[in-house]
Amino acid sequence: MESIEFVEKYAILALGVKKEPIPSEVHIQKELFILSNAKPDIKEHFNFEKHYLGPFSRTLSNIINAPVFVRNAFSIQKNKIALRENGEVEYRNILGQYSDQPKFQQLLSLMKLIRDIYDRLxxxxxxxxxxxxxxxxxxxxxxxxxxxxxxxxxxxxxxxxxxxxxxxxxxxxxxxxxxx
Structure with missing residues (x-):
């Protein structure tokens, strides 16, 4: 899977693990940066660089604003980022495909934990x-x-x-x- 598709799926998963939107692009950038440090095998896909607001993935930013593989996957309203219907369908597809794998369940648990902690900040x-x-x-x-x-x-x-x-x-x- 190429990096753009990988990052798009991870963004969909990060948004899908909770019903509420992520508060801002700063939050999704930093939450996925934190996830990539907890799971180094995914880090190379995001290519986080030093930026004027800390770690920043240009790929992630581009995908949030203009998804490539799942058209209209994301909604941005008042800075909050949520899944649209297409994104929710893809989230359920990914769950159906991988939900029997323990490592995938661990990933979802970690994503939810990160969101539970950092969305409140x-x-x-x-x-x-x-x-x-x-x-x-x-x-x-x-x-x-x-x-x-x-x-x-x-x-x-x-x-x-x-x-x-x-x-x-x-x-x-x-x-x-x-x-x-």
Whole structure:
């Protein structure tokens, strides 16, 4: 399977594992980046590069805006990305094809876990976590200094992440110590 088709199917799966839309393109970009770091065998298909908003896959962005294999698969309304009817049909087809495979079930569980955690976060919060975890992706960023080095912004984001359960108490303390 070529990379464009692969990325399109993964985008459909990521959107299909929950009934709600993904909050923004920043979210789908970062959530699939996080997935690709958890499953390195898929990383090469996405080709994430350093970008002004952290890790960015041009292939993923193009597919979300103009799907190639499943026409009209995605809907973008008020920045939220959801599956249209064609995308939902393809999601069910993929499930039917692979649902008996344990690795596929693990993939779906991981995608749902990632969405459960990161969909609740603001774009600033998800970017903060990505920059903290993958600091090389701050290189071309327009916002990393503001998020990571502005003490008030940093403390607000860290507190919000902790209150939402996105970080543990230990990680909360570590991040606050790095703020001083």
């Amino acid at each position: 603001s774009s600033q919060e998800i970017l903060f976590l990505v920059y903290e975890t993958y600091p090389t992706f701050t290189e071309y960023s327009d916002v990393s200094d503001h998020l990571l080095k502005n003490k008030l912004v940093r403390e607000r984001i860290i507190g919000s992440l902790f209150s939402k359960g996105a970080i543990t108490e230990q990680r909360f303390r570590e991040l606050l110590e790095e703020t001083v």
